[in-house]
Amino acid sequence: MSHTLPNDPTQVAKIMLSWHDLELISCTTIQTLWAGYGQICAITARANTPESSNHLSKLCGVEPRAAGFTYNLILKLISPPRASADEGHLRKMLSYEVEQRFYSDVVPLLDEEVHVAKCLASTRDLVSGSRDEEQLAGIMATIMIDLRDAFPVMGGKRSALSSVQVHGALDWLAAFHRCSWALLPDSMDGYVLPPLQEHRRRESGDGVGDGLWLNGGYTYLATRMKEYTALSEDDDSEWSECMCTEGENGLSLAETVAVFLSPRGRAIESYIHGDVKSENLFTSKKGDEVAFFDFQYVGLGLGVCDLAKLFTCSVPLEMLVDEDVVDNFPERLEMCDGESELLKRYHEKLVRDKKSDFYEWGTFLRHWETALVDWCRFQASWGFWGNTEWLEARVRAIIHDKAWTGWLYENVDGRGFVRDFSRKHDRS
Incomplete structure (x- = not known):
């Protein structure tokens, strides 16, 4: 200019x-x-x-x-x-x-x-x-x-949150995700596309995305192909082969996961914050009430994607794993009681006004596991930070779980088609 x-x-x-x-x-x-x-x-x-x-x-x-x-x-x-x-x-x-x-x-x-x-x-x-x-x-x-x-306490650097503040953050996320179900438009045409696609749309005169992001967050695969390519060529990374090798459906694991998580009008999709971390929140003096800020990457998604970053980057490790695990992480880690309790708190508050079969616990856990794998893919290609040992150990357990991989490949075929379309647009 x-x-x-x-x-x-x-x-x-x-x-x-x-x-x-x-x-x-x-x-x-x-x-x-x-x-x-x-x-x-x-x-x-x-x-x-x-x-x-x-x-x-x-x-x-x-x-x-x-x-x-x-x-x-x-x-x-x-x-x-x-x-x-x-x-x-x-x-x-x-x-x-x-x-x-x-x-x-x-x-x-x-x-x-x-x-x-x-x-x-x-x-x-x-x-x-x-x-x-x-x-x-x-x-x-x-x-x-x-x-x-009204919220004078800054969340601060990662792992600085108290248990009360963590619970407050989970309650806020559950309320935000739940509340947004009533706000989503019927059409997805007005959302902002990934950056290069949105730029081409505007340059060609085919319209302008004038809503929130079509895909909330900034780490999803469609916008991180350079990092993904670098990961696929990194022989020193344990995640290169398991994330980037073509699988039985013609897609790599990372691509299959990304396809499943991509918004497509499922009833359980909501607005997500997109950059959930302790640095982006304030709390009350007691810590039980939370206010988030920094909504640059707010858009459509599954709420578990917000949780994946929060748990990895801001939840104290001792709230996620058993005491004997903290100093002696196994290569593969199944869900511990602490992680399960936090997820149950969020899930119960998320579906408190819904029918019992709206978002069943078992389905929610599969989505949670998938979000962890996707978040690990981004960190492996960008650089790890936060509860790294916990994240990697959890993801190793998830991707070696035949029940999870079977569920994933049942839901995403070789054309990138997601079969999990139950109760589309029905958020009752």
Whole structure:
């Protein structure tokens, strides 16, 4: 672009706050975004009118206040360093578009128990041809409520969560996944395709994905073929042969798993967060209530895919395995009581309002195992972190379980067709 991008957060905040009769008091950068794509700022704003104060009080979930009160808000400002057709760049830019849509279109529809920051203003609200549109050209910006007022405890680095916080995170995920069943549209045509596909669709004029991601998350195989190819050629990795070798259905294990997990309108699919980890949540002081943020990769999927990353990257190991396992991991590890208890807590809360056969425990466990295999494939091709020994030992046990492999190949044939279509679109 020939013009200079308006990447001064103070000026951006002033413009956007003015839409709601709010005055900027302070603006402090608290985090820069990955690869220099922007910044996140804490801002303080004063309400200049009773109407603006009432509106903001409602968003914050507090009693109405008179004009003159100040409020703590967050500005997420995206000012990309370059324009490119590189897959990584496209993924980031599309993810920021998706996040804006989520905050402005989906969050107002969520149940109250699904704690997410409410959106005050977004550059999606810009009026075409206005002076503000000209001033804010080339950026994406969202102003939302600062969650830290009600949820002051940051989740922190991996394995830092307490058992109470882990339970709170599971409860939030179950509520979010369950709540989203009522929000899914009948058609999947409006979702955003994988980055390169979405780019080609837009370039060809065949339309624009204007919803959330068709496939939630950022690790699924369709967007990680470079890493998958590298894994298939890595003779030093134990996962190369078992994940990448063509199997009895003409697909590799990794491809078969990816096909099964790909969204296709099954009743048990929901919106998933897509990047579940302790660094992306705040909790109450007690830790029993959780609020997630960072919804760049929110989209369709099976809820177990969110759990796979949470368990590997943020759940303390002692909550997953028996005490005698922690210091002496076997090569293959069956599910321990701790893992089972966490899964049961999530599953019970997920299906609490459903018929007993809606998402049976046995089917849920097969999906869970499949999500673990897929997550291991990504880590093996990208780099392992978190509860690595647990993940690898669990996946070795899963892929050597003839009952699981038989179930998987019964559901995915050589054409990549998934047979698990029970109760399609029936979320009663």
